[in-house]
Amino acid sequence: MNREIKFRLRKGNKIVGYEMWIVEQGKSGRWIYAYSDGVFNSNIPPIEHNEKDQYTSIKIAKNREIYEGDILSDEEGIIEPDVIEWNNKWSEFRLSRLRQNTFLFNTGYDTIIGSIYENPELLPKEDEGQP
Numbered sequence: 001m002n003r004e005i006k007f008r009l010r011k012g013n014k015i016v017g018y019e020m021w022i023v024e025q026g027k028s029g030r031w032i033y034a035y036s037d038g039v040f041n042s043n044i045p046p047i048e049h050n051e052k053d054q055y056t057s058i059k060i061a062k063n064r065e066i067y068e069g070d071i072l073s074d075e076e077g078i079i080e081p082d083v084i085e086w087n088n089k090w091s092e093f094r095l096s097r098l099r100q101n102t103f104l105f106n107t108g109y110d111t112i113i114g115s116i117y118e119n120p121e122l123l124p125k126e127d128e129g130q131p
Helices: none
Strands: 005-011 014-020 028-036 051-060 064-069 070-073 082-087 092-095 111-115
Touching: 005 064, 064 070, 064 111, 082 111
Parallel strands: none
Antiparallel strands: 005 014, 005 051, 014 028, 051 064, 070 082, 070 111, 082 092
16 A cells, blocks of 8 residues: 655644655655645755644545644535544544544545644634533
8 A cells, every 4th residue: 555654844833844755666765845835846955843744645625635733624614623633542533623533534524724733713612512
């Protein structure tokens, strides 16, 4: 099974770039980088960062890649936003807060509206909707 090994790089709460592991035929693997535009180039030097968000290997509407920490909703804004995070019990990325670790597919979540680092205000408060 082939899958892309990528990370979104952050410095503080700001996205500063991306890194991806590539293996070229007949060569050993290496990291390549992209600035915040997401265009990878082997001539870009390593990007200074202090945190990483893992790529989930899932793409949604308009081929947008979902990374750990992304906040998702639906295109119409009807579904309460939720965040993607790693679930140790199921060994996969799942919706975390509102859906109590629900698998992403067939949920109606089809739009990335931000990330928990840059847009934490997009998530409902912990006590909202609780009895």
